[in-house]
Amino acid sequence: MEFINLALFLVEAVFYFSVMTCFLHFRNKLGLGVFLTALGVMHFMETYLAAVFYIQLPFGVASPGSSILFAGKLMMILMLYMKEDAAIVRQPIYGLFLGNLLTVAIAQLVKFHHVSTLTPGQPINTGFLDEMGILMVWGTAFLYLDSIGIILLYEKLGTFLRRRIVLRFAICGAVILTFDQAGFYAGLYYLYDAPAQVFFDGWQAKLLAVGLYTMMFAVYQNVTTTRAFSSNNRNVGDVFNDLTFRERYEDLLSRSGVDVLTGVPDRARMEAEIPKALDASLRDDTPASLLIIDIDRFKSINDSFGHLKGDEVLKAVAAVLSRKTEAFGRLYRFGGEEFVIFLPSTNHDKAMAFARSVQSSFYEGVRRPDGTLLTLSIGVATSQEDGLSFNTLLAQADVRLYEAKNNGRDQVRGRYEVFQD
Template sequence: MEALNLVLFVVEAVAYFVLMVTLLHFRHRLGLGVFLTALGVMHFMETYLAAVFYVSLPFGDVSPGSSVFFSGKLMMILMLYLWEDAAAVRQPIYGLFLGNLLTVGIAWVLQLHQPLQLSSDQTPDVDFLKEMGWLMIWGTALLYVDSLGIILLYEKLGDFFRRRVVLRFIISGFVLLTFDQVGFFAALHYFLDVPVAVFWGGWKAKMLAVCLYGAMFAIYEYRIRRLGAAAAARSISDVFGDLTFRERYNDLLERTGRDMLTGVYDRTRMELEAPLMVREALRQGLSASVLIIDADHFKDVNDGYGHLQGDAVLKSIAARLGTTLRSSDRIFRFGGEEFVAVCPGTNHEEGLLLAERLRWTIATSVKTPDGSPVTVSIGVAAADEDGTSFTTVLSAADGRLYAAKKSGRNCVVGRSGVVNSGKPADPPVNAIG
């Protein structure tokens, strides 16, 4: 009997793999939804079989629902990631998790009804619904962690076995299904009083299933898909970001708080981020410079050439600021024709050099429609030399901007006064890169 059960175990694993990989292989013709639906529709059966249906194998008592079908589902999720991307694989992860929460919620609401008993053989089993509900919630929570974990581990193993795709596939399955066996058996033991001996039989069966799926995966990869080179390496943080929708949040955040005209960050974004940038620089023992840049005589540009030309000048100024500042710096539109640059890791002297480079770049590259140069005045202050909060440093820079305007404009003013003015023939030395 044990030998027959083992043969059936292998047949079930092969049949599951062949069917699911066929759907995955033809996903562009059939639609990915067919594969995802087939992946999710068996979840209730898997959980039910794991709770009540066990067979005897040579190495112990096991449940095919857990050892064959759940293990296969997890390996299919990893294969989906390998052939698509993290954005695709998160669909079944979240769909299964939220779908089973909904299923359990509906089951609990149904218990409020007074059902009819049509016959003695059709009595609703409310206790079964409760037990299965908690098991499904726990099982899908584990599946969520398993799915993220198996993908992240697969990518991490790429640091050591970049071209050993099958080896990474099998090791990832061994580790995460061991974790899953511990977690799911704990729930079975708690809710259904399943004996401890079943744990070891189930663990061995899952390891056998991984070996079977790994072997079939290798055959498919190298005989059917003819995989040539390993996939390009991705950082763990990028993969995790895709799996958890973090990249959607980052994209939304990146597009939120932008000035519609110039494309730089707006004042609201400055009030949120600039204090954090200054505080973090000081925490690391670094300085942070704050520059206020104001376009000189900008009202004359608007009055003389119209607001559309004035807008074009502002866009050009913002573009020059963006290309001259470093990637670690942030530029914000403060209001009207004023911009604020926050430059972490930059002391006051370096901030003055950067400000002079900005002034020179704009004076030599931004022009009005008649070819006249557009100039800017800049006030510079730094933390912690001028204060330890962004507001204090900004206030100091604002005062120096006012001094720059009084000094004839087209100049940079720091703590010691005017640094430079006029139109130099050569660009200033950029001491901070």
């Protein structure tokens, strides 16, 4: 019997996720309202099943209403955020919260009616409405917190796991549904004196559902193109207004802040992004470093081989720098033959080591059009010792860059040392 229940449990989860994902994926053809309505209409059944309907599974007793439907709803809200933006996702979050409160309020008003019994022996159970009303309010409050929490956690994890979308999806589900299980169990304990085993069994069922939803999400990711957003540390006021502004701003930057020749972010984008990232590092009391990179004797390439060859060299340099920088920070074209790299959470010693590894990359393969070695000069500056503002760090790194160039080129110059191969 336990394994039959488990099989049905898995089938129900697959069916729920598949249908809801279809509604979400085809929202442009069906209308987003189809997805949002389907998301909302099951809340009363979720709450009812979570209160009274439990099944025996191999690891314990759990409710499909809580572990399949509620967990699935939360993961769908996260997927909606990933596919759309915060302006869209706040609609079901606020709608579910306010709609459920309205449902409870009307249920309380209904009790004041003088009821006519149409079927003998079937009296109205107003006590059930009271109990469900409490659970609805309690569950709705946690749904509201869960929905905001899962989005913020997804954003925060983007700082460390920017490209690991499926892993972020799984972590968010596991963490937030653990929090939710603790809160909802408190309501069940208050109303029904539920034993502690209800918490642990329900928690395992929710984690099982998260694992299953994550696997199906991974499959969905492999066959579709999903837009995901990275984040920078920032203060959160009205989270949805803040997220929406950031998403639309970054979308504009992605289309307008790219250097046409090299394909890396340009100077205007650098001047918009680095000050904010630097301010975040200062608030967290963590160092951040800035590198200015100059291609040695680049003018001679244009003069000897022409500007088209010079452009090819710039594109090759940008490609190598992009690969080197991708996992550590951001690369920008500063202008001409100069590039800037911003390295968050990086002290001066690590920044110097990174700059040396950048130089080594060019010794191994990038050449001038005549086959001779292409070298770089690099200046490095780090907050807070070298300055507290972007302009101050940029100026200090620029001074060190020209010290390197004036002292023979092919150098990394930092605060207290010069590296020369």
